[in-house]
Amino acid sequence: MIIFAETKHNNKQMNKLIAPSILAADFANLQRDIEMVNNSEADWFHIDIMDGVFVPNISFGMPVLKAISKHATKTIDVHLMIVDPDRYIKTFAELGANILTVHYEACTHLHRTIQAIKAAGMKAGVALNPHTPIAVLEDVIADLDLVCIMSVNPGFGGQSFIENTYKKVAQLKHLIEFSESNCQIEIDGGVTDQNANALVEAGADVLVAGSFVFKSENPTATIANLKAL
Numbered sequence: 001m002i003i004f005a006e007t008k009h010n011n012k013q014m015n016k017l018i019a020p021s022i023l024a025a026d027f028a029n030l031q032r033d034i035e036m037v038n039n040s041e042a043d044w045f046h047i048d049i050m051d052g053v054f055v056p057n058i059s060f061g062m063p064v065l066k067a068i069s070k071h072a073t074k075t076i077d078v079h080l081m082i083v084d085p086d087r088y089i090k091t092f093a094e095l096g097a098n099i100l101t102v103h104y105e106a107c108t109h110l111h112r113t114i115q116a117i118k119a120a121g122m123k124a125g126v127a128l129n130p131h132t133p134i135a136v137l138e139d140v141i142a143d144l145d146l147v148c149i150m151s152v153n154p155g156f157g158g159q160s161f162i163e164n165t166y167k168k169v170a171q172l173k174h175l176i177e178f179s180e181s182n183c184q185i186e187i188d189g190g191v192t193d194q195n196a197n198a199l200v201e202a203g204a205d206v207l208v209a210g211s212f213v214f215k216s217e218n219p220t221a222t223i224a225n226l227k228a229l
Ligand code: DX5
Pocket: 021, 023, 024, 046, 048, 079, 152, 153, 154, 155, 156, 157, 158, 159, 188, 189, 190, 191, 208, 209, 210, 211, 212
C-alpha cells in the first residue's frame, strides 16, 4: 500500500503543469522569450492583462497578446486583472486565448460570465485574491475548468509568496473532490523551487512562475527543474 501511495504521489508531481508568466519576459525580445517557452518543458503561457483600475498597474493589452499568439505553440492561459471583463470575452477568444480567467472580485454576475467564456469556446477560470475565501466558489465550482489562487496581491511580478496559500489549496482540493468537479488548481505569485513541491502536495495542478523563470540565468533549465521537482 505504501509503495502504491508513493507511486501515485510521484506521478502527481510529474504531471504538474508549469506556466511561465510572460509579464516577467524581456518585452524588447518578446519573440525570443516566446520561442524559449515553446522549446522548453513548459506547458502553458500565462498572460497577465492589467487595466490600472482593478489592480494598481497596467501591463499590456490586445495588440501584444495578438503578437504573442502569433508565435506561441502552447496553451494560452489569460489572466484578466480588469474590471468588467464581460466586455472583452469575445475579443480574447479571437486573440487566441484558450483559457480565460476572470477575478471573482471583478464580477457581479459570475455565473453568467463563466457561461459566456465557455460559449466563446474557451475554458473558464476564476481567480481569487489572497483575502477571498474558497467558500465563495461553492455554487460555481462544477462549472469551472480552473481556479487560480493568488499567492500574492495581483498587480506586480516579483512579490513574496503568501504562506496562507497552502491552506486555501487544501480547502479548494476538498471542494473540488466533494463536488466531483474536473477543475484544475493554479497557483499564481511568488512560486519558486522552494514552495513548488509543497504546493503540489497540497493539491496544486498548475504553477505560474514569472520572475523565478525569466530572471534566472538559464530560464529553459529553470523550467525543466521546476517540472522535474
Ligand atoms: C501578478 C500576476 C502574476 C505574476 C507572477 O499579478 O498575476 O502572474 O506575473 O509573477 P511572479 O512569479 O514573479 O510572482
